[in-house]
Amino acid sequence: MWSWVAHRITGVLVFFFLFAHVLDTALVRVSPSSYNEVIEVYKSPIVNLLEVGLVAAVLFHALNGIRIILIDFWESGPKYQKQMLYIELVLFVVLLVPAAYRMLLHTAETLFGSAT
Amino acid sequence: MATTAVPAERGAPELATPRSPRRRTKPGAAKARSNFELYAWVFMRISGLLLFFLVLGHLFIMNVLDGGVQRVNFGFVAGRWASPFWRTWDLVMLLLAELHGTNGLRTVINDYAERAQTRFWLKMLLYTSAFLVVTLGTLVIFTFDPDL
Numbered sequence: 415m416w417s418w419v420a421h422r423i424t425g426v427l428v429f430f431f432l433f434a435h436v437l438d439t440a441l442v443r444v445s446p447s448s449y450n451e452v453i454e455v456y457k458s459p460i461v462n463l464l465e466v467g468l469v470a471a472v473l474f475h476a477l478n479g480i481r482i483i484l485i486d487f488w489e490s491g492p493k494y495q496k497q498m499l500y501i502e503l504v505l506f507v508v509l510l511v512p513a514a515y516r517m518l519l520h521t522a523e524t525l526f527g528s529a530t
Numbered sequence: 531m532a533t534t535a536v537p538a539e540r541g542a543p544e545l546a547t548p549r550s551p552r553r554r555t556k557p558g559a560a561k562a563r564s565n566f567e568l569y570a571w572v573f574m575r576i577s578g579l580l581l582f583f584l585v586l587g588h589l590f591i592m593n594v595l596d597g598g599v600q601r602v603n604f605g606f607v608a609g610r611w612a613s614p615f616w617r618t619w620d621l622v623m624l625l626l627a628e629l630h631g632t633n634g635l636r637t638v639i640n641d642y643a644e645r646a647q648t649r650f651w652l653k654m655l656l657y658t659s660a661f662l663v664v665t666l667g668t669l670v671i672f673t674f675d676p677d678l
């Protein structure tokens with residue numbers, strides 16, 4: 415039940431982001447400087463953190479979507495739906511943590527300073 | 531069509547043969563049943579499977595791989611879109627994601643908007659925005675000019 419709620423919320427969230435993202439990318443057709451300016455926003459610390467949230471939302475929706483597909487089409491899918499949810503959650507953490515680390519590294523270095 | 535008419539002269543009532551499809555519309559009604567919802571259901575699953583690779587791949591390349599967003603700028607886009615492979619990737623991803631998301635939102639609107647009028651206008655707004663995003667996105671990918 416909660417995984418259904420989360421699937422719905424992440425789906426809607428990602429859809430709204432896609433709208434904004436197509437508009438910001440369309441600026442490559444306006445001028446290089448206006449595109450670069452808006453991409454700078456993505457590089458700022460707060461938006462960078464929000465972007466990690468977006469990646470988390472997409473990752474959950476994608477993994478859960480595969481689980482839904484397996485429940486629908488794999489003959490033993492309904493029987494193992496619970497186990498698949500546990501596998502999904504493990505994959506979610508295992509994939510998200512290193513990705514978030516890589517994404518936040520630069521921001522952490524500029525905010526808190528580093529050896530370089 | 532599915533009903534086997536008993537010769538009228540015998541005067542027996544007209545009965546459908548066993549297992550003939552149930553008719554949801556009155557015989558002779560203008561609108562026949564459609565399988566739209568079935569196709570939409572199948573489409574959500576096929577597009578979902580393709581998006582799994584396209585979208586996660588996109589996020590990985592753009593946000594995680596060497597430097598992530600920090601290296602993205604106009605020159606980076608120009609370099610990528612010089613290759614038909616990445617332009618095709620982005621185009622297919624755009625179309626599938628927008629259609630998948632639009633159909634998903636259609637379900638959400640149908641679930642929560644209780645008044646017929648509200649449902650209608652929310653869906654009009656949704657389809658308008660989908661048309662805009664698909665048109666603008668496709669145009670940008672096809673007309674990109676690296677020397678701008």
Ligand code: HEM
Nearest residue numbers: 422425426428429476479482574578581582631634635637
């Ligand atoms: C990354 C791979 C993705 C997979 C594997 C996936 C899979 C699915 C599946 C299987 C459904 C269920 C459809 C149903 O219950 O009939 C669904 C629903 C949905 N998806 Fe996706 N999807 C993906 C990406 C996306 C993206 C990029 C968006 C946004 C543009 C999106 C938005 C939605 C929405 C709004 C729903 C409807 C939710 C609901 O009815 O509760 N999905 N997805």
